[in-house]
Amino acid sequence: MSWLVWSVWTAAFALYETWALINRRDDDTLSENVRRLFRIRGSRLGRAAFTFGWSGFSGWFLLHILNESM
Structure with a gap:
């Protein structure tokens, strides 16, 4: 059963990340949010x-x- 949960979670993440890359808005991809969280640029x-x-x-x-x- 846990494989199903992980599969659904992975698919949901992949769909959201793909959408975030396609729409080109700022601050909606995982990498952009990690950069902001750790204040990488500053x-x-x-x-x-x-x-x-x-x-x-x-x-x-x-x-x-x-x-x-x-």
Whole structure:
């Protein structure tokens, strides 16, 4: 059953993101909102926080997928 929930969530995200890319309005894509959340354009601390968070998550997720016991 959980595969269905994840499939629906993924499909909904893909449809919304595609619509956001097609309509070309500002501040409606995931990447635009992440940039705003971390203040990427104006804050060195925000850039560092995003870099640290993304690197940490990516490393954990890679090991999590490759190593089922994590």
